Amino acid sequence: MSDEVLASIAESTGLDSEQIDALKKGFDGFDKEGAGTISETNMQMILKSMGIKVDKAEIENAAAEVDEEGTGKFSLTMFATVAARFMSEDDEEQMKEELKEAFRIYDRDGQGFITTDVLKEILREIDSTLTEDDLDNIIEEVDEDGSGTLDFDEFQEMMMG
Incomplete structure (x- = not known):
């Protein structure tokens, strides 16, 4: 071959x-x-x-x-x-399961959402080269309604593109 x-x-x-x-x-x-x-x-x-x-x-x-x-x-x-x-x-199914697990870990109070501050923490862990401006732009993009929180669907969409 x-x-x-x-x-x-x-x-x-x-x-x-x-x-x-x-x-x-x-x-x-x-x-x-x-x-x-x-x-x-x-x-x-x-x-x-x-x-x-x-x-x-x-x-x-x-x-x-x-x-x-x-x-x-x-x-x-x-x-x-x-x-x-x-x-x-x-792979997609496995990734969704892993994202659910990660989301549960960061949704410390079990409220069904994470705050944009927690999201910034996650993003910093993933990529330490992101600037505050980068983080703000990402947050602005994913938190479409400006609520300051992300539910699991928004989180999954952001992580899986």
């Missing part, structure tokens, strides 16, 4: 080299004849073995989109395209 092919997979899927490497290992394990393709069932098995939650109907839909000719055979690039959907959804 050439570096160019791996680079194009990374570019088109947004997966990092570790993730692509893991997919390639699984792919190679099922492509015993070296035909360069695997089946849809193999794709499901590889993803499950990697601990990625896969809904059968969802993978069938994703597979059908990349298998335009309906051959039922998937190259590594096609497999990575399908896998990327499930891998990034997984």
Whole structure:
């Protein structure tokens, strides 16, 4: 497998080299004849073995989109395209859980919001190079109603872009 092919997979899927490497290992394990393709069932098995939650109907839909000719055979690039959907959804779910946990920690009184002063503290911890002006601009942007507080949805939107 050439570096160019791996680079194009990374570019088109947004997966990092570790993730692509893991997919390639699984792919190679099922492509015993070296035909360069695997089946849809193999794709499901590889993803499950990697601990990625896969809904059968969802993978069938994703597979059908990349298998335009309906051959039922998937190259590594096609497999990575399908896998990327499930891998990034997984990451997003995990990130939401981590954000909920962080929000709970900073919402010390359990009121369902954090103050903009607490948000400034968080932002300073994340990036110590931010100036007071930077912080004020960020606060102005995320605290649209000027209430001086952020609920979880506003906090999540800011953190996830």
